[in-house]
Amino acid sequence: MESSCHNVTIERNSYNLFKRPWDGIVLAVYFIGLIGIGIWTSRRKTNHGSTEGYFLAGRSVPWWAIGTSLFASNIGSEHFIGLAGTGAASGVAVSAYELHAVWIVLLLGWLFAPIYLKSGVYTMPQFLGRRFQSPRLRAFVSVYTLISYILTKVSVDLYAGDVFMKEALGWDIYPSTITLLVITGIYTITGGLAAVIYTEVLQSVIMVAGSFVLMVLSFNKVGGLSGLREKWPGNYTYSVPNGTCDVGAVPDNAFHMFRSPSDEKFPWPAVVIAIPSTGIFYWCSSQVMVQRVLGAKNAFHAKLGTILCGLLKILPLFLIVLPGMIARTLYPRRVGCGIACECEEICDNSDGCSNIAYPELVLNVLPTGLTGLLLAVMMAALMSSLASTFNSAGTMFTIDVWNALRPHSSQRQQVVVGYVVVVVMVVISVAWLPVLEALQGDQLFLYLQVQCRQSAAMHSHHCPQST
Template identity: 50%
Template sequence: MIWWPVGASLFASNVGSGHFIGLAGSGAASGIAVTAYEWNGMFIVLLLAWIFLPIYISSGVTTMPEYLKRRFGGKRIQIYIAVLYLFIYIFTKISVDMYAGAVFIQQALHWDLYVAVILLLAITALYTVAGGLAAVIYTDALQTVIMLVGALILMVFCFIQVDGWEGLQDKYFKAIPTVRDTNTSCGLPRQDAFHLFRDPVTSDLPWPGVLVGMTVPSIWYWCTDQVIVQRSLSARNMLHAKGGSLFASYMKVLPFFMMVLPGMISRILYPEEVACADPEICTQVCGNALGCSDIAYPMLVMKLLPVGLRGLMMSVMIAALMSSLTSIFNSSSTIFTIDLWRYFHPRASEWELMIVGRVFVLVLVVISVLWIPLVQASQGGQLFIYIQSISSYLQPPIAIVFMAGCFWKRTNEKGAFWGLVLGMLSGCIRMVLDFVYTAPQCHEEDTRPAVLKYIHYLYYSVILSVFTLIVVVVVSLATEPPTKENISRLTWYTRFDKPVQSALEIKTVDNDRDSASPDRQQLSTMEDSHKPDSKVKSAILCICGLERKNERNSQEPPKPEPNTCSLDEDPCKKHIVNANLIICMCTAVFLWAYFA
């Protein structure tokens, strides 16, 4: 494993089809402010490699819920966080990617939305059924190249149509649909469309929320999410992990040019469809009365590109979808089997874990398909805003607990648990209110409760983060401190400690040695070696990437492979990546300042 597949996989996992459709649609609707999410991620993905990853590597964990279990002890946090991760994947990842990919196929082939969803799932299943993490990472790296080539070609065609950057700035404000209510702002482009920093009270993305409110969910995504972190954990050493994060950070510059600006150009070229302001017309165009900005990117592909390049862009969108879905399926299956199923069935065999993981992925898919209508109707039909609003309600409590566990040694299990419970309860209440009281359209009066009307979801993210942190600190200080084994090698300050073996582990090892006699070991080995597999079972094992092995006891749960990534760094190469860190951060600061 070398550094660039890790970085390409990080980028591909982030830039799924939902990202293409969502960013382009939000760019068409509100301008370049959505780019703030991308350029905020340039800093946060670097935090993963330089700050969080050394802690995870020293702790020797396989999953993020497993880290919380070791850091705080007990099982309830591990189980609780594993369930939360799976719910977040359904609400903000799987359903969104399936919907976005289906929108693209729907525009291209005029198929029914759910027929397109089933087709996408079938295509994805063809090559994921036999894949593990290594297969996902290398296919992500290949698909990243396809995505970049196709998207950059489309970007060139777009800028030719509007006569470059100056033409875009001039024509965007003239892109107004002919059918609209002139007494309202419906169909009019925002006057601050080319600004990253917008009014803190009246704008759709207030600048204090952009700077603070989106940072905490971004930390969850880049520094504590299983989908992202497991790619960095697979690196050979810290230098490769840092190189991968740097590569991904540099790549985060591109979505602004590949997705957001083409989305704005799509509004210029097709204002009657992309910027439709009449509910009846929007229903005829895209089947969504709330708006059709989500079709901005598919419209460009189908109407602007010649036939041959359309096929390339179809492969780009399918590659983006498959990269994202395979990453999520792999991570979801790992979390469910390792953190949940093995808790209830501690002696589950490798065969059982494989079957359970595959079946659970099917369950996730079914639930996600049922959630698609809510994705379509939420946040005025803007997919990317839906993703970020749900993230602002569900992710801050988890991010705060991880940060407290990593950087404050006094954090204990009770503080972390009650911070998660109360923080998540507050976030879920706001999320439910968002679904019950949908955002009004431009011609409607805002009659929502004050917590929705006056508190932007990015501001709510800040409030939720502060509330969770207060709960964690107060409860931790009011209860007993954590034990040494819950701190050693599990925080930033103790990552170089010598491993601590608890008394319970020593006792378990001694009991295992006493109970395992040579006769029993030999008998078990002979039974396993002479136990034939049926042809059907052997075929399924081969397809799923599993092989029958002679084990001392087939009923023992398979132990995860030890983490091969090392904290050791070559001094010369360390200086190179640190210099690149400074260059990358300076690039991000320049972009923020230029477009602020």
């Protein structure tokens, strides 16, 4: 039977930034600090006349900046939306993606980074081209990666950012996203890798501090970990003329990290074997991650940086996944809605509303001022991820494609090409917004960020139709 929604009266969250001046002040301070650091690093930390200065920060990045930059580049807005949403939908098992990185990133520092640094390369396609003596392979990998950035990384970041902007602020996708894209593009262009890395240091501090405050307040509201276990999963009963039905069901192993091999979402063989395989590819051979250690002062700083990043990767379980579960417990009808038409009413997504778990906490748990801090956290996550992608794209196109077409171009010309590529990436991202808007509620985010929404089982929750 089709599900029925009778007298749905659930209202959307209402938040007006302009009526909460302290939140606006916090956001303004964040943006001023971000732009200030971008300008400072562009003048103090790089030599714009050289490709090494612009694309690799002059190979002078210390370990603490490498570690925090790796963390910020990895933690994007899709983590706060996707990890919290999956935690709300199915429990803690999704944190395996984060916890595996604790040791995988050490492989980057101890096994891969010394080889990359010794080779003196700028990009991963360049390394592969030298290793296999194949310019065609180098060009193919570079072009393929550039295309995949648009279709996957940028798309997911913008999608998740829009989910937050719409739910938390009620902002339309176009003005909010275009503004963030333009600001990100400006400091990426003006400062190169140095500006990206040192702004990511600020963004990491904001993300960890802000999400830590929200975690503490959320656990306090739910009654601690014991309260979460007792009150989970926060199902609710939906009344209909012919009776009632329980909706929004979740698995009974929500607090289990390792699950049965027959588990549809997180079977333990996949957690043990498949996740590390893809993790090694992501952390040890993707341009976005590797470019940070390529800019290290030396191998020692690269190793220390990966240790710091590994320690930081323990945090998402506590700062994002468990708060997502708390949101499901505190607001079961909104976050855990299980009827298509009701979910559509709540969050414009008939598949489910687990994606709004983190924004729900931000808007309902935090007082004025701290809400602005968490808004800055989400924007920092989006902007750091986009800046890393833009900078890596500019580096790869210039070093692997442009230099192949114009082998005698000067270093200044190569830096200008890097500028242009970032501008083009921003323009393409803006042009991609209508596609993202059309795909909202469909399968793009589910496909790219594993289990970021409720499973298809949600559609099996049908209440009797009204007569």
